[in-house]
Amino acid sequence: MIRNSSGVQAVERALAILRLFTAQRPELDLAEVSRRVGLPKSTCHRLIRTLALAGFILEGDGYGRYRLGLAAAQLGDAATSLLRPSEAVRAQMRDLNVKFEETIGLTRLHGGKVLVLDRVESPLPFRMDYGVGALLPVHSTASGKVLLALSEHRDELLPTLRLEPFTPHTITDHARLRAELQRVRRDGYAVDRQESYLGLVCLAVPVQDPVNGVVAALGISGPAARLGPKRFPQLAAALARSASRIAPHLAGTPAAIVARRRLKIG
Secondary structure (H helix, E strand, C coil), rough: CCCCCCHHHHHHHHHHHHCCCCCCCEEEEEEHHHHHHCCCCCHHHHHHHHHHCCEEECCCCCCCCECCHHHHHHHHHHHHHHCCHHHHHHHHHHHHHHHHHCEEEEEEECCCEEEEEEEECCCCCCCCCCCCEEECCCCCHHHHHHHHHHCHHHHHHHCCCCCCCCCCCCCHHHHHHHHHHHHHHHCCHHHECCCCCEEEEEEEEEECCCCCEEEEEEEEEEEEECCCCCHHHHHHHHHHHHHHHHHHHHHHHHHHHHHHHHHCCC
């Protein structure tokens, strides 16, 4: 048991380092870790060594680079297994996958990130590979934008977001993001126009019901060559129909309950 403030601070710092590793940043060097968490390199190095001894961090492909270790993956698997949707939800996702032959994903807000609850992968070439439990940016993903646009905590979350530029298309201005969220609320769906990865387009709709509100986002992703703007209305309509069928199966589940709690910062 942690009994002093310095111990609590060490845990908080170690957790801050672990949270740096994402699908977009699977590896980091010591200088990057130090800069992002705002701590001296010597402090970061000691924390990384401790995390490595416990199996939470491994050395990356290059010298002095680090990635998440097996212990982090095991904890992630244990946590996400409790939040996985039912077979009825996955059946709807498989139907969409068969119809459009693109990757279908189910996500929810997790603080200032988007947590991947489930995915059905496209059978076609060129798809983005990240697994269940991955944490994705809110501002550059279609699911993040639709969840943020409809969140009752939107005004709290927006100022806290670091609008990191992942591609030349990423929205990095808070005023532009607010305008984009207004468009999402008007249209009922959000689009990631190569804002997270060049060449990749995503579209997402909310999963909601009158009692529980928005509990998740249902999305489709694929290369820009296959998911052009002319298809957006058709894709949005198909996603919305499936989302309405999915909603009753998510309401009251651990995923929905935790989603409602975690919408609040902290």
